Amino acid sequence: MVTYASAGGSTCFKEPNHLVGFQDPNRFVNSGKLVCQYGLAWGAGTSPRRMWEDIAMSVKKVFPDVEILSTINYESKIPSLIVTKNLSFYLRDIYHSWRKACFFSATNEADEESSRSEKHLNKESPNKAPRFAQEICSLISLQPVENGFTHPAEKILMEALANQEEDVIRWIESILEDKNPYLVASVISCLGRVTEKSHPAWAIKIVGEALEHSNVAVRDAAAQVLESWETPQVLGLLSKHKEKVPWLQEYIGKIVIQLSSY
Amino acid sequence: MKFIVRKISLRKWDPLPDLEDDNIQADAITIDLKTHGNALSVWGCESEENLEDVALALACAGDCLNVVDVTWVEISSLPALGIQSQKTPGDTPVSDLKDYHLNIMNLDMRRITDLAQLFAQRIRQGKKHRRFSRPEVKRLITNAVKANRLLLDDLKEKIRDAIQSELHN
Numbered sequence: 154m155v156t157y158a159s160a161g162g163s164t165c166f167k168e169p170n171h172l173v174g175f176q177d178p179n180r181f182v183n184s185g186k187l188v189c190q191y192g193l194a195w196g197a198g199t200s201p202r203r204m205w206e207d208i209a210m211s212v213k214k215v216f217p218d219v220e221i222l223s224t225i226n227y228e229s230k231i232p233s234l235i236v237t238k239n240l241s242f243y244l245r246d247i248y249h250s251w252r253k254a255c256f257f258s259a260t261n262e263a264d265e266e267s268s269r270s271e272k273h274l275n276k277e278s279p280n281k282a283p284r285f286a287q288e289i290c291s292l293i294s295l296q297p298v299e300n301g302f303t304h305p306a307e308k309i310l311m312e313a314l315a316n317q318e319e320d321v322i323r324w325i326e327s328i329l330e331d332k333n334p335y336l337v338a339s340v341i342s343c344l345g346r347v348t349e350k351s352h353p354a355w356a357i358k359i360v361g362e363a364l365e366h367s368n369v370a371v372r373d374a375a376a377q378v379l380e381s382w383e384t385p386q387v388l389g390l391l392s393k394h395k396e397k398v399p400w401l402q403e404y405i406g407k408i409v410i411q412l413s414s415y
Numbered sequence: 416m417k418f419i420v421r422k423i424s425l426r427k428w429d430p431l432p433d434l435e436d437d438n439i440q441a442d443a444i445t446i447d448l449k450t451h452g453n454a455l456s457v458w459g460c461e462s463e464e465n466l467e468d469v470a471l472a473l474a475c476a477g478d479c480l481n482v483v484d485v486t487w488v489e490i491s492s493l494p495a496l497g498i499q500s501q502k503t504p505g506d507t508p509v510s511d512l513k514d515y516h517l518n519i520m521n522l523d524m525r526r527i528t529d530l531a532q533l534f535a536q537r538i539r540q541g542k543k544h545r546r547f548s549r550p551e552v553k554r555l556i557t558n559a560v561k562a563n564r565l566l567l568d569d570l571k572e573k574i575r576d577a578i579q580s581e582l583h584n
Contacts, residue, residue: 303573346479
């Protein structure tokens with residue numbers, strides 16, 4: 154259970170084992186700095202240094218061009234982080250991302266502790282989503298995938314594809330069944346962008362299935378991906394699709410004409 | 416200028432199923448009509464023939480090539496809603512388009528809702544929206560580069576690469 158509280162100008166993020174405080178980023182928009190503090194509250198079975206490094210790494214992963222200057226006071230067990238970025242409007246994203254990073258880190262620590270006590274060191278829960286999937290979903294929930302702009306989830310997806318392609322394929326296949334069409338459409342768009350040059354057969358199959366989704370947003374995302382791949386290989390999928398929504402029908406007709414000319 | 420044009424995502428402007436027919440998705444307002452300092456960024460144009468210029472300005476401001484969806488309403492319909500607009504320089508590398516940018520100012524909840532309803536009506540009438548496909552967007556940017564309206568170096572990396580290969584073809 155995650156709860157949030159606000160006290161003394163700082164917001165607190167309360168976990169079973171941790172209390173994380175950070176100053177409201179809105180107060181630092183003009184200075185271009187976000188100062189975060191992490192304090193160990195109940196501390197059972199955790200290492201502040203390790204958790205701190207996890208947080209810093211997570212922030213860096215999502216925002217590779219941020220500068221992270223950390224000053225850690227191990228004696229008082231209150232490490233603090235200063236994140237700087239020339240563009241101050243990124244602060245809110247950094248703040249949310251960092252908060253998520255705290256959550257994931259805390260979850261992992263808690264899982265490890267639980268695993269140790271149950272002597273199941275190498276056993277993973279079959280229902281638990283892979284780490285990359287959690288990160289992608291959380292990034293999509295923080296920032297919409299917009300046409301014309303690269304989304305931070307694309308980088309995570311690309312890395313996951315390079316390291317654990319089979320897990321990614323399984324996860325994306327399963328996401329088509331998700332009840333949130335906004336998430337499905339966003340993942341399909343990211344998939345299309347990271348496979349723009351390669352468009353492997355498994356991706357064509359998944360996007361083809363997305364084109365037949367009951368939700369128009371998912372079908373639109375799929376149609377845009379098929380257009381962006383610029384390959385006549387997908388003509389069959391588009392030609393056999395029966396679209397009811399007029400504007401999407403018109404768009405798909407346009408793509409078919411374009412691709413037929415290649 | 417006769418029209419104000421806003422970049423949108425068409426899929427967000429379909430009514431949600433299972434609700435009344437004229438409903439507007441919350442995402443249409445909170446994402447497609449996202450304001451900064453209670454102001455909404457829009458582009459102006461004299462006629463629907465100039466929509467290509469708006470699409471060009473919008474596409475060049477991004478960092479990757481995708482479709483560009485736009486909707487537009489007559490600027491003359493704004494005063495009746497108590498909505499004011501103000502010319503501000505546009506964020507686009509196409510220098511001859513910078514002066515076609517406006518901010519719709521002092522938007523509160525009622526005014527942004529009224530504006531959303533106006534856009535929704537126009538989009539759903541099927542007359543005031545247009546999707547520029549990815550190849551169309553690429554063509555617009557390529558032609559602008561050829562006409563020296565913008566420099567390749569002013570484009571973000573992914574777009575620049577796509578246009579460069581288009582120029583070599």
